[in-house]
Amino acid sequence: MKTMTCKQLGGACDKTFQAETFNDMVGLSKRHGMEMFLQEDAAHLKVMNEAKELMQKPEEMLKWFKTKEEEFNAIPND
Numbered sequence: 001m002k003t004m005t006c007k008q009l010g011g012a013c014d015k016t017f018q019a020e021t022f023n024d025m026v027g028l029s030k031r032h033g034m035e036m037f038l039q040e041d042a043a044h045l046k047v048m049n050e051a052k053e054l055m056q057k058p059e060e061m062l063k064w065f066k067t068k069e070e071e072f073n074a075i076p077n078d
């Protein structure tokens, strides 16, 4: 298992997620983001707005994903 924080995944807090694969990690981060969105957490809403802009540029989005995947791969297993 590898551990990453919400912040490391482009979020806004220090909550940690544990997953075996990068895809699972992104899934956990998304689910948490959705919960924060429903709670109207200001810090998360802000980063989500920024992410929305990023999503309009598929190339930038891909680059972002690749960078995060490399970060994930570089983290030692727990």
Ligand SMILES: [Zn+2]
Binding pocket: 006, 007, 011, 012, 013, 014, 015, 032, 036, 044
């Ligand atoms: Zn968070």
